[in-house]
Amino acid sequence: MQARMLMLAVYITACLGARFTTTSMPAPAASTSTPPPSTAARTTLVFDDLPSAMPSVCTDANSIHSPLARLRSAMRNKGYTQMNAFFDAFIIFFSDEHLSEEPSKEERRLEYFSGWDGAGTGVVMGDGGAALWVTSGEVQRARASVSCAWDVIDSDNLSQPIIPEWISDKIGRTGRVGADARLTSVNEWQLLSSHLQQMGLTLIHTPTLLDQLWNEELDPDRRRPDFSKIVANLHVMEYTGMTWRDKVTKVREELQTMGADAMVVTALDEVAWLLNVRGKDLPYSPLLKAFVVISTKEVRVYAPPGKLSMPVREVLAVYNCFTNNCTRVQEYTNIYADLRRATESKILIPTAGTFHRGASAAIAQSVPQAKRLYLMSPIIYLKAQKNEAERKGMKKAHLRDAVAMCTVLSYLEQRRVNIGTNAYTEITVAKMVDMTRETQAGFVSASMKTLVAFGPNGADPYYVPTVASARRIFTNSTMVIRSGGQYDEGTTVITRTVHYGRPTKDDRRAYTTVLRSIAALSTLQWPSALPAAHLDPVARAPLWAANQDYSHPTGHGVGAALNRLEDPVVIDYRQDVNLHTLREGYYITTEPAWYDTGRFGVRLGNVLEVVTKPHGYFRFREATLVPFEPNLIDKAMLTDYEINWLNDYNSRIRSTVGPELKEQGLFDVFYWMSNKTAPYTLPSKQKMALRGAGYSNQANLLSLVTLFLAFLLA
Numbered sequence: 001m002q003a004r005m006l007m008l009a010v011y012i013t014a015c016l017g018a019r020f021t022t023t024s025m026p027a028p029a030a031s032t033s034t035p036p037p038s039t040a041a042r043t044t045l046v047f048d049d050l051p052s053a054m055p056s057v058c059t060d061a062n063s064i065h066s067p068l069a070r071l072r073s074a075m076r077n078k079g080y081t082q083m084n085a086f087f088d089a090f091i092i093f094f095s096d097e098h099l100s101e102e103p104s105k106e107e108r109r110l111e112y113f114s115g116w117d118g119a120g121t122g123v124v125m126g127d128g129g130a131a132l133w134v135t136s137g138e139v140q141r142a143r144a145s146v147s148c149a150w151d152v153i154d155s156d157n158l159s160q161p162i163i164p165e166w167i168s169d170k171i172g173r174t175g176r177v178g179a180d181a182r183l184t185s186v187n188e189w190q191l192l193s194s195h196l197q198q199m200g201l202t203l204i205h206t207p208t209l210l211d212q213l214w215n216e217e218l219d220p221d222r223r224r225p226d227f228s229k230i231v232a233n234l235h236v237m238e239y240t241g242m243t244w245r246d247k248v249t250k251v252r253e254e255l256q257t258m259g260a261d262a263m264v265v266t267a268l269d270e271v272a273w274l275l276n277v278r279g280k281d282l283p284y285s286p287l288l289k290a291f292v293v294i295s296t297k298e299v300r301v302y303a304p305p306g307k308l309s310m311p312v313r314e315v316l317a318v319y320n321c322f323t324n325n326c327t328r329v330q331e332y333t334n335i336y337a338d339l340r341r342a343t344e345s346k347i348l349i350p351t352a353g354t355f356h357r358g359a360s361a362a363i364a365q366s367v368p369q370a371k372r373l374y375l376m377s378p379i380i381y382l383k384a385q386k387n388e389a390e391r392k393g394m395k396k397a398h399l400r401d402a403v404a405m406c407t408v409l410s411y412l413e414q415r416r417v418n419i420g421t422n423a424y425t426e427i428t429v430a431k432m433v434d435m436t437r438e439t440q441a442g443f444v445s446a447s448m449k450t451l452v453a454f455g456p457n458g459a460d461p462y463y464v465p466t467v468a469s470a471r472r473i474f475t476n477s478t479m480v481i482r483s484g485g486q487y488d489e490g491t492t493v494i495t496r497t498v499h500y501g502r503p504t505k506d507d508r509r510a511y512t513t514v515l516r517s518i519a520a521l522s523t524l525q526w527p528s529a530l531p532a533a534h535l536d537p538v539a540r541a542p543l544w545a546a547n548q549d550y551s552h553p554t555g556h557g558v559g560a561a562l563n564r565l566e567d568p569v570v571i572d573y574r575q576d577v578n579l580h581t582l583r584e585g586y587y588i589t590t591e592p593a594w595y596d597t598g599r600f601g602v603r604l605g606n607v608l609e610v611v612t613k614p615h616g617y618f619r620f621r622e623a624t625l626v627p628f629e630p631n632l633i634d635k636a637m638l639t640d641y642e643i644n645w646l647n648d649y650n651s652r653i654r655s656t657v658g659p660e661l662k663e664q665g666l667f668d669v670f671y672w673m674s675n676k677t678a679p680y681t682l683p684s685k686q687k688m689a690l691r692g693a694g695y696s697n698q699a700n701l702l703s704l705v706t707l708f709l710a711f712l713l714a
């Protein structure tokens with residue numbers, strides 16, 4: 001409970017990985033203790049660096065048929081504004097009504113109006129001028145994808161204007177700003193609204209304007225895609241291990257201890273977990289677009305028409321439902337009106353965690369003020385702790401994923417003749433990875449966009465290849481492959497780095513250091529009360545010793561046939577609010593990296609399962625079972641302890657993945673895997689002492705310290 005209360009504070013500070021949250025405001029509360037610089041000072045500082053006049057050749061601003069121009073004219077048209085007033089500015093948010101990290105195509109309003117397909121926030125002025133706020137890692141790519149009608153502003157850069165400042169600078173001290181409150185979080189909306197208010201501007205919730213414009217688009221290339229008609233299916237007991245009724249009972253118990261008699265479930269992975277249903281409404285997660293309201297009296301599911309298959313309706317007992325032991329299915333769009341006339345007395349409205357963003361402002365505002373109870377969703381904790389059936393499923397998913405990854409890695413290696421040709425670019429390699437995964441039984445979709453980065457591109461943690469930026473793969477640098485899969489039984493995500501030539505000493509040093517970071521976390525045993533964020537120094541120590549660090553978290557939770565990125569835990573030493581501890585059955589990632597800017601990158605990522613040890617301790621067990629690259633390992637940098645870990649890991653790959661490769665008839669892949677997992681012999685003690693350079697000194701120093709400590713304790 002205490003940890004949950006702590007999370008209350010987190011929702012104000014939900015910006016650890018700006019990568020993972022859509023920042024509609026530039027991390028105003030990155031640290032609650034430092035007040036943001038005074039508005040006046042920031043505004044004057046900033047505007048000198050921005051292009052002062054818009055270039056005149058922006059077709060989307062000038063053509064009356066472009067989405068941007070149509071939005072401008074709609075802002076001045078009462079038929080669209082639905083009131084007797086105009087808008088001076090309009091804000092376009094990135095996400096859907098559930099604040100999903102990767103919304104589906106028909107929800108990407110920001111992309112339709114601006115051309116930018118990533119996360120961010122757009123603002124369009126009625127009298128000309130438009131700007132797009134994105135995180136610093138995405139500024140370059142965003143500039144390349146929008147027209148000159150748009151300014152791109154780095155939302156992580158404190159010397160840049162935040163949205164209210166920028167708007168106020170353009171329109172002065174009175175004005176009306178429209179936005180769709182269904183598509184942003186409660187706290188983001190409140191921050192935005194209060195900032196604007198201080199400047200004499202009013203923020204007005206206008207849910208229909210953007211959608212109406214997009215729905216009326218005539219250009220076939222830009223027309224709004226249809227909402228997926230694929231029905232959602234049961235996620236069977238074999239995978240869930242628990243009925244939806246038992247889950248509802250558990251949630252009701254939690255709500256009671258939290259002082260709520262109802263809750264609105266807004267995150268799609270929570271809806272899918274709770275109802276034991278999986279859909280195909282999102283690109284990288286097997287989820288159904290729906291809201292759920294659980295109260296002591298009933299369970300109401302708000303889903304678009306025709307989305308629940310017959311077996312789902314039967315299991316959810318939707319027919320003749322008059323008790324609290326069945327579900328009533330309602331029209332998706334009725335959620336807002338139903339919340340307004342709710343009969344419950346305290347309704348839990350989910351707040352943001354570290355990665356997920358909680359309920360939208362429109363959901364929160366629909367609940368009568370006296371009934372609102374802002375707390376973390378209790379489902380987050382129930383969902384994170386995988387039961388026996390889910391763990392079995394995760395194991396199976398990772399086995400299939402290992403087969404796919406070994407297959408594609410061995411294939412790429414065997415066909416090295418293609419290196420340096422157009423057959424091997426960052427984009428074609430990503431396609432090969434995707435196609436190979438698709439061959440596995442139970443495959444549903446990728447769990448993330450597959451990201452391949454060669455050479456200097458690998459040194460940018462936020463790099464996303466585009467047709468213009470994609471490099472050919474050569475033999476003179478490292479290639480980083482980040483990807484993952486959704487299978488019926490579970491979710492995977494994995495990162496490997498390879499090299500198709502003769503790695504340099506620097507390449508090997510970087511790779512081996514990152515591998516040592518993986519080993520450090522994988523072999524750690526820790527007391528169960530230790531916050532997950534505090535594991536981070538152990539993971540990063542090998543990198544820090546080499547003056548290396550990375551800007552993203554080391555790890556985050558992974559769902560079971562749900563999102564590849566889930567709360568509540570995060571492994572990140574910069575995190576001082578999320579102090580959640582790990583529990584048995586949690587799955588997390590470890591993704592350390594070495595980025596040598598402008599030269600090359602090395603990143604490795606495994607999924608780890610938390611297992612219980614005696615006396616109140618926990619350890620990890622690797623769920624990911626894919627070999628590391630021996631060519632890139634400098635054995636002389638590894639301690640006996642690390643070599644033992646690597647040998648154990650490799651032997652688990654051979655004994656687990658080996659039989660499956662043979663079973664699937666993939667004998668060449670089997671030989672490739674056997675070769676990559678050949679055991680290392682431990683260096684003799686003498687050799688250890690002779691080993692030159694910093695590392696062995698460090699190891700010697702460490703053993704001296706250990707001896708000294710042992711002496712003290714004796």
Ligand SMILES: *[C@@H]1O[C@H](CO)[C@@H](O)[C@H](O)[C@H]1NC(C)=O
Pocket residue numbers: 317325
């Ligand atoms: C709930 O419904 C199930 C199946 O219809 C039934 O077996 C169970 O006894 C019911 N429980 C309660 C408390 O009504």
Ligand SMILES: *[C@@H]1O[C@H](CO)[C@@H](O)[C@H](O)[C@H]1NC(C)=O
Pocket residue numbers: 455474475476477
């Ligand atoms: C690698 O080789 C390619 C092709 O020969 C060349 O264009 C590139 O500059 C090389 N990169 C490095 C880091 O040497």
Ligand SMILES: *[C@@H]1O[C@H](CO)[C@@H](O)[C@H](O)[C@H]1NC(C)=O
Pocket residue numbers: 630631671672675676
């Ligand atoms: C096995 O790996 C070694 C080096 O790690 C390599 O020289 C050899 O060619 C590989 N053999 C096969 C069959 O792939």
